Amino acid sequence: MRLAGFLLMPAGGIIVLAALSMLPPGAAREAFVLAGVAIQGFGLGVAIRSHLPRPEEKE
Amino acid sequence: MKPPVLPDNVAALAFVCVLLMPCAVAGLALLAAGLARSRNVxxxxxxxxxxxxxAGVVYFAVGAAWQGTPGGREAVLWAGGRPxxxxxxxxxxxxxxxxxxSSAPLFxxxxxxxxxxAAIIPLGAAAERWRLGACCASTAGFAALVYAPFAHWTWGGGWLAQLGATFHLGGGFLDTGGAGTVxxxxxxxxxxxxxxxxPRRGKFHPDGTPAAVPAHNAAFVLAGCFLAWLGYLGLNCAGALLFARCDVRGAAIVPLNVTLSAGAALLAAAAVTRLRYRVVDASLCANAWVAGxxxxxxxxSAVTPAGSVIVGLVAGTLVIFSVEWLELRxxxxxxxxxxxxxxxxxxxxxLAAGVLANTGPEQWLAQVVGIAALLGFVLPAAYGFNxxxxxxxxxxxxxDAERRGLDLHELGAGAYPDFMTHEEF
Structure with a gap:
């Protein structure tokens, strides 16, 4: 789960770069850039969740 | 190609501003030391x-070469027909x-x-439990493998700086004072x-609720804010002169905006903590000042004073809720x-620069792309290396070292040998 979170962040970044280089200026490009950032946000959420202490780990 | 040649008056002012930058380092160090317990100062x-x-030695060895300067030599990847x-x-x-x-020494x-x-920022989060040797090794990796490539993208004329020229996104990624890069x-x-x-030993109770670990010296913390102010004035003025190509008169708005943002952030934090906790919290106000x-x-250099006040007000409010959210949730x-x-x-x-700066259409998209680069590269790379x-x-x-304090464990002597220290957890 931790690895998945940290892989989703660069994956979202690659979508952003692909949108920039492959799409003409306009709404579609903006939408894909935002979608890439949303995927990064999801990855960050997964990473955060994976770092939450499990009940038995709490000090 | 060589870095741009700056007019003499701009170069002289930039030189003075750059010399103020270590004040920001000293301020943040003092702030972190004040927030630590006396046994770790x-x-x-x-x-x-x-x-x-x-960080300085790594910058000398490889960082300066990998970061580069605008107009300097760089490795270029061609994709989508663009460099x-x-x-x-x-x-x-x-x-x-x-x-x-060529002004290369200034850059x-x-x-x-x-x-x-940038290298001393992580110390605040890792305080009171980070080995000195590990701190040095981690800083070396951060400065060489994480910071230098990203700094090239923004300040070395790399792809983020060129977003305006290659993709018509405003003036390219705006980050003259290092809000992203640093x-x-x-x-x-x-x-x-x-x-x-x-977390530190004893920071969270068995039921998950956090324990309050009071700062040992609020005077250090608040004095650190004053020093940091001076340093950030230098950092932002120098950045505006070197990267935004401001002239001396154009750079005069920078200290105004920086101070307004910090002041607004402080006032917002004072108001929010007064409303939420019935007292004005000094350490949170100090944090808000630096966040501003x-x-x-x-x-x-590209926003109006009114825009800076908005930036500061939101930053000061955000930092209070963020501190709470990170700790409690x-x-x-x-x-x-x-x-x-x-x-x-x-x-x-x-993000605010994308909305408030007067640098052309689609500036917000350039800023979002820069944020994506930070989340997609800096966080995974820093985590992976560490x-x-x-x-x-x-x-x-x-x-046991945490219990005794890192001063005694790693340095062999406390910072305040004359003082009696009470037993802490």
Whole structure:
């Protein structure tokens, strides 16, 4: 789960770069850039969740 | 190609401003030391000095070459029919940098102090449990592998700086004072370290509720804010002169905007803490002040004073809720609030610059792309490197060292040998 979170962040970044280089200026490009950032946000959420202490780990 | 030649008056002012930048380093170090407990103060300050030393040497060895300067040599990747400058390819060991008319030494000085500032940010989140040796190794990796490539993208004429020219996104990624390159990058590295090191011993009760660990010296914390103010004025003015091509008159708005943003952030934090806790919380106000400085660093030469006040008000409010959220919900132990102040403050500043700066259409998209680069590269890279380092040898001190204090454990003597210290957990 931790690895998945940290892989989703660069994956979202690659979508952003692909949108920039492959799409003409306009709404579609903006939408894909935002979608890439949303995927990064999801990855960050997964990473955060994976770092939450499990009940038995709490000090 | 060589870096741009600056007019003499601009170069002279930039030189003076760059010389103020170490004040920001000293301010943040003092702030983190004040927020630590008395048994860890000397260790905290020495760690900051070590981080500065390591970052400086790494910058000399490889960082300056990999970061590069605008118009300097760089490795270019071609994709989609466009050039993507991804890393500088200048000479290692600062060979070739001399006092010529190209202004290269000015850019180099600025880069050196900026990497030192970025390198000490993670210390705030890793305080009171980070080994000195691990701090040096982690700082070296951060300065070389994480900071230098990203700094090339923004300040070295790399692909983020060229977004305006290649993709018609406003004026390219706006980050003249390092809200992303220094603040957010340092803050995200701080988050990675806080995760890897885990919370301090006794920070969270068995039921998960956090224990209050009071700062040992509020005077250090607040004096650190004054010093940081001076340093950030220098950082932002120098950035505006070197990267935004402001002239001397144009740069006069920068100190105004930086101060307004910090002041608004402080007032917002004072009001919010007064409303929520019935008292004005000094350490949270100090954090908000620095968050205001960090947020203003994105585009202090391109926003109006009214825009700076808005940036500061939001930054000051955000930092209060972020500190609380990280501690209560996410169980992240960040003694100096480095993640909230630098990562959240820096990212907010970048986003606000996209909306408030008068640099052309689609500037917001350039800023979003820059934020995507931070989340897609800086955080995973910082986490990955520190994870590997931790696998080799734990970066954290043993539990007994935490109990005795890092001053005694690693340095052999406390910072206040004359004072009686009470038993803490």
């Amino acid at each position: 000397a260790h905290s300050l020495l760690s900051a000095l070590c981080a500065v030393g390591v 993507w400058g991804w890393i500088g390819s200048g000479r290692l060991l600062l060979l070739g940098v001399s006092g010529d008319v 180099t000085m600025f880069g050196l102090f900026a990497v030192c500032l 603040q957010a990058a340092g803050g995200l590295a701080a988050l990675a370290l806080a995760w890897i090191l885990g 400085l960090a947020a203003a660093s994105a585009a202090s 996410l169980k992240i132990d960040d003694p100096a609030g480095a993640v909230s102040v630098h990562a959240i403050g820096g990212l907010w500043g970048l 994870w590997l380092l931790d696998r080799r040898r734990s970066q954290r001190v043993p539990p």
